[in-house]
Amino acid sequence: MTDKPSYAELERRIVALEMELEKRNERDRGIIQTLTEDFEQLADRSQDGIYQYDIESRTFPFFNKAFLELFSLEIQGVRVLSPKSVLVHIHPDDLSMVRSAQKASLEPGSSGGEIEYRFLHPDGSIRWMHDRWTVLRNASGQAMTIEGVIRDNTLRKQAEQEIMQAMRNALIGSYLVQKGKFLYVNREFVRISAYSENELIGTDPLRIVRDDFREFVREHAVRMLKGLENTPYEFCVVDRKGETKWVMESVTPIMYRGNRAVLGYFMDITKNKRAEEDRKEKEKLQAVLELAGAVGHELNNPLQVVLTCSQKLGAKPAEDPLRQQLLNLLQKNIQKIVEITRKFQGITQYATKEYVRGKRIIDIHAASRMSH
Structure with missing residues (x-):
């Protein structure tokens, strides 16, 4: 029979095991600390604002430098970051919209949300911010933490506004299509088609193309969007009054509101x-x-x-x-x-x-x- 270890031997083994566990824990804490520091450094190098918000304590356990610089307030030489300091920087006309989006994201079953709003920048300018966040919940589904990223979309917003301005002022018909539907049509396009803006928005662009030209238009539009041809193509449309008109069209791919879209130019050449x-x-x-x-x-x-x-x-x-x-x-x-x-x-x-x-x-x- 094997002799049972003595009490002193058991005690020695327990002490050795505890020391080994402590070494492992210390090593793991070091790895975690290193990973945390690396993540914080990476986050601080980001131009986007990154944050974590604890719902119960109403505090920000984590935020990077960009978020601090954007949403903090300087009080007696000290930077203070709080829910109030964040709201102060949001344009007053957009506050209600932001609060509604946040409230909706905390409803049961929601995993997060996103919104675009005007931001009162510390340098005095007004910028456009895109805020996207995730809601973390406990086992019972209660919302505990919000983690999000805020990106400055001012340049993109300005580009979109310039596109819309150019389309509105164009002397020829112009339109914007996204996800296969009209998103915008200018006044000249409305005049050519004889349909109202409300009748066109959200509909298939091919609806006004004469049946015998639809496949032709689809094929040439795809080729032009892929850069395989650059010559405008001609075809017939049927306006709201049932009249056939000849038009010449060209299309180009663009990004609009963060998604791919098609910008089209549409000229009535019936007289020609x-x-x-x-x-x-x-x-x-x-x-x-x-x-x-x-x-x-x-x-x-x-x-x-x-x-x-x-x-x-x-x-x-x-x-x-x-x-x-x-x-x-x-x-x-x-x-x-x-x-x-x-x-x-x-x-x-x-x-x-x-x-x-x-x-x-x-x-x-x-x-x-x-x-x-």
Whole structure:
């Protein structure tokens, strides 16, 4: 049998074990301390304000330098950070909105919140801050701590305002699309589409595109957004009155309110298209007139010879009735050719008619009638 250790031996082992545990705890505390110091140094190097707020004590157990500089108050040469000093720096017109967002985040089931508000900066300027936070809860679900990050979004906000200002003042139609829906349309876009702003906001941009152009628009817009093409594309839209209009469009990707968006420019080219169609119509007419002149000129001389010969042949009645019948038929059709030639020379308008297999040909008779 193995002898049981004596009381003194047990006591010695317990002391040794306690010393080993103390060494481990000391080592762990050193690691934790090092990690804490590293985290604090990293947090202090951040340009964003980082904070931890204890709900019960209404204090900030942790905050970095950026948060302290932004939200503290200097009282008798000492920087003081408190819930009151934080609220003092929030624009008075945004206080109610901020408080409502914070209150909502503390409701059961909520894990946090975010909000953007105007900030009264210590240097006297007004800046835009974006505050995003997480609510930590105990086992029973009670909110205990708030941990958050505050970022200065002033430059982004100014860029967004400049974009909106440029869109409002644009002489052509412009719009903003985010998550596949209209987010903003300017007055010229409203005029072109004949829809009101309220009727457009939140709807699919393709709704006003004529059905036969939708796939074309989708394809070219995607290619332009990917940088694969930079030439504006033309297509037809149907306005609120049911009228078809030709437009020319270009799109570009941007960031708006922290998310990807599409900025589009939209120009009504209906008048230009109609002018182009008129030009093509005039070119067709010119071609018809030139063709008619050429045909008339080329046919006139041989036609006169044929006409003269037929008249001489018909001067005396033919003995053979069939021969006389054929001669009369020849003279009748020669006269028709003369009339058609005259119509060629009198064409001043362009007209066509249906031919075989879906083709169209020049309607000489209609074009000649239109000229009189």
